[in-house]
Amino acid sequence: MKTITVYDIAKEANVSVATVSRVLNDTAPVKHSTREKVNAVIKKYQFQPNALARSLISKATGMIGMILPDITNPFFPEVFKGAENEARANGYTIFLCNSGGDYRRESDYLSVLKEKRVDGILFLGGRINLSRCSPEMVNEVVELSQQIPMILINGSLPKSGLHRVMADEAAGAEMAVQHLIELGHQEIAFIGGVDYMTPTIHKVKAFKKKMLENRLRIREEWILHQDFSVKSGKELMTRLLQGHERPSAVFCVNDFNAVGAVKAAIEHGLTIPGEMSIVGYDDTPLSTTLIPELTTVTQQTYELGRQSVQLLHQMIHGEKIKKITALQPQLVVRQSTAPYRKR
Amino acid sequence: MKTITVYDIAKEANVSVATVSRVLNDTAPVKHSTREKVNAVIKKYQFQPNALARSLISKATGMIGMILPDITNPFFPEVFKGAENEARANGYTIFLCNSGGDYRRESDYLSVLKEKRVDGILFLGGRINLSRCSPEMVNEVVELSQQIPMILINGSLPKSGLHRVMADEAAGAEMAVQHLIELGHQEIAFIGGVDYMTPTIHKVKAFKKKMLENRLRIREEWILHQDFSVKSGKELMTRLLQGHERPSAVFCVNDFNAVGAVKAAIEHGLTIPGEMSIVGYDDTPLSTTLIPELTTVTQQTYELGRQSVQLLHQMIHGEKIKKITALQPQLVVRQSTAPYRKR
DNA sequence: TAGTCCAATGAAAACGATTACCGTATACGA
DNA sequence: TCGTATACGGTAATCGTTTTCATTGGACTA
Known part of the structure; x- marks a missing residue:
């Protein structure tokens, strides 16, 4: 034929x-x-x-690449959806690249996206969430970003000066802790995340800041890390509950961890929020399917994706855009937090 | 430069x-x-x-398109992940196309994928889950499938003879109902799904078949439909509980609906599984985050994606493949079902 | 020693569009 | 009737590769 x-x-x-x-x-x-x-x-x-022939000469492919760590984490599909809608509206199609957070896989995809001559790249997770990132890993991205418009979402690279769109995690974390304090909690723990990754670092810092501001005691043994999974949240919470003293509230690095924490607490015979208040982060769909529904912080996830593509589109057309775009997070109070009650 | x-x-x-x-x-x-x-x-x-120039002459782009209805439904990210891993292993990159189930959006994407000359297409949801689908909607797909290798995942088109990879939903549904019956339940309801879509139709049919086989009474007023969301599951369950008689077990069309049903039951003061057994379908991550953890049917979601790409890859290389590949679902018993207890 | 074959290379023609540049028909005014 | 502006149409170059075909110089065989 x-x-x-x-x-x-x-x-x-x-x-x-x-x-x-x-x-x-x-x-x-x-x-x-x-x-x-x-x-x-x-x-x-x-x-x-034939779009190939057309692109060959026009130098535009109408394709953009989106690299993210884990599409099965419900935070990301929402970002993707926002990105995708805006993209389609502007004539782009998105390559979805699931890196698993593995930097080799990221490099692989970076290279594929380059040879496919995508018009732009959206980068999430992986190396841009590492507190220290090897110079080679930084360089690779910086060099590519000089050839192809690129936006870092919810992350950064040291001294790279790359364009970023992000939710203000520190502000969000402060809101969460503030909420607990206003409810009268004084003994508050922090759970979760990989300790050398920025989402964890920002939140721990904000947590400590708020505690200090309110002259509350920060116990290092109540700041526990592992990873971002449900399982991890459960294990950390269990460990917390095994101590001879226990907090009356816990702030978790994300909803996954919070769900795990809730499960552990319930298995331990505690009622939530009666005996234990728990706050998550991200406002993923999980937070409303959980019983009790989770108090959490929303990052305007959909907007994060949508605005990123909007900005990327402008970059592609050679417009100057702001280096940093920050979205304001918002506290969503649901059923997993309640005023402190003496036991 | x-x-x-x-x-x-x-x-x-x-x-x-x-x-x-x-x-x-x-x-x-x-x-x-x-x-x-x-x-x-x-x-x-x-x-x-330059991959464009290369593809122009080699007639292969190393790109495949995946059309699905809703990436925020946790069933799909898992399928995607399976597909993506297999794809990458074979040198493909995936365009993820979120159709929202809207057939116009599907058509739009079909056309974009064609002009981008993707090597193959994976089609999920939307029109291929409709019990009746207009001839134009069928034709459009059939014609394209003659030009580009295509696989329908978990769906079909009347008389189209297209290649399909699917989980055997009827078998899975029978397992679920069988499980409830073996636990001693006799008054069983079916909840959820859009009534004219095949996932619903297959399951209702299997449900009725099993009930009949076991000489149990089928009450039409206990077969309720709306859509596939959590909200819908909750509303339908609420309606069920307002009747002056109520079932002792409910089989839900998917996990979303099941979660809603569980929430409604709990709000209604029932204990689960003590007073009400509930079975979901899909074995999404939701099922283990829920408390109690959900008894459900797994579809080997990851495999569904992986094998589809494997087959697509073979088609692309001109190999003959089976028209239909069926994956066996499996019952996963967790905490939301228990033996019948008289009230 | 002649003939054969193969490894190693180069020249040029694709692939399927866009587009700069030039050519031509028509209409119009003088 | 002629000149000229207007409105298209056609040719060929171009984008960045791959691939066919031809050529060359040895090495090997008979």
Whole structure:
């Protein structure tokens, strides 16, 4: 089966390829009758111009790449959705690249995206969430970003000066802790996350700051880390509950950890929020499916994706954009937190 | 900044472009010393061949498109992950196309994928889950599938003869109902899903079949439909509980609905599984975050994605593959079901 | 020693569009 | 009737690769 080209259309419509192209792209005036004739042939053969050939010459592919650590973490599908809608509205299609947070996989994808000549790249997770990131890993990204418009979402690279769109995690974390303090809690623990990754670091810092501001005691043994999974949240909470003293409230690095914490607490016979208040982070769909529904901090996840693509689109068109765009998080109070009650 | 091409490499290495291409693709013998020389230049400029130009001539893009209804439904990220891993292992990158189940959006994407000349298409949800689908909607897909290898995942199109990979939903549903019956339940309800979509239809049919086989009464007023969301599950369960009689067990069309049902039951003061057994479907991550953990049916979601890409890959290489590949679902008993107790 | 074959390479023609540049028909005013 | 502006149409170059075909110089066989 032969692939049909503009030449075939041109021949059948008795015009030149230039005219076909003009009809296709509306780039120069074409007589009405001619246009009709050409369109008829195009329709007859269901002709669609080859985007590869077109891109080769126009230098634009209408493709963007999105690298993220784990699409099964419900935070990311929401970001993707925002990105995807904005992308489609502007004529882009998205390569979704699941890196597993593995920097080799990231490099692999970076290279693939480059050779596929995507118009832009959205980078989430992995190396951009590491508190220290090797110079090679930084360089690789910086160099690519000089060739292809790129935006870092919810992350950064030391001294790279790359464009970023992010939720203000410190502010969000402060809100969460403030909320607990206002409820009268004094013995508050922090759970979760990988200790050398920035989401954890920012939140721990904000946590300590708030505690200090309110002259509350910070117990280092109540700041526990592991990773970002449900399992991890459960294990850390269990460890917390095994101590001979226990906090009356826990702030978790994300919803996954919070869900695990809730499960551990319930298995331990505690009622939530009666005997233990728990706050999550991200406002993923999990937080409303949980019983009790989770008090958490929303990051405007959808907006994060949408605005990133919007900005990327501007970059692609050579417009200057702000280096940093910060979205304000917001506390969402649900059922997993309640005023402190003496036991 | 000039883009560098094989010509630049060739010139600098004192060879012809043909030789550069041979080094790049290892498609013909090249003298060792020449190869070294060329590779050195390639490395020096960090040259990466333009995939567009390459694809234009090779007719292969290394891109596949995946159309699915809703990436925020936790069932799909898992499918995607399976697909993505297998894809990457075979050198493909995936365009993720979120259709929202909207057939116009599907058509739009179908057309974009065609003009981008993807090597293959994975189609999930939307029109392929409709019990009746207009001839135009069928045709559009069938015609495209004659030009581009395509696999329908968990769905079908009437008389289209397209390749399909699917979980055997009828078998899975029978297992779920069988499980409840074996626990001694006799008054069982079915909840959820859009009534004209195949996931619902298959499950209701299996439900009725099992009930009949066991001479149990089927009450039409206990077969309720709405959509696939948590909210919907909650509303339907609430409606069920307002009747003056109520079932002792409920089989839900998916985990979302089941979560909603559990929430409604608990709000209604029932204990689960003590007073009400609930079974979900899909074994999404939700099922283990819920308290109690949900008894559900696993569809081997990851495998669904992985095997689909594997088969698609074979199709792309012109191999003949089975028209239908069915994965066996499996019952996963957790905490939301228990033996019937008289009240 | 002549003939054969193969490894190693280069020149040029694709692939399927866009587009710069030039050519021509028509209409219009003088 | 002629000159000229207007409105298109056509040709060919271009994008950056791969690939076919031809060429060359040995090495090997008979």
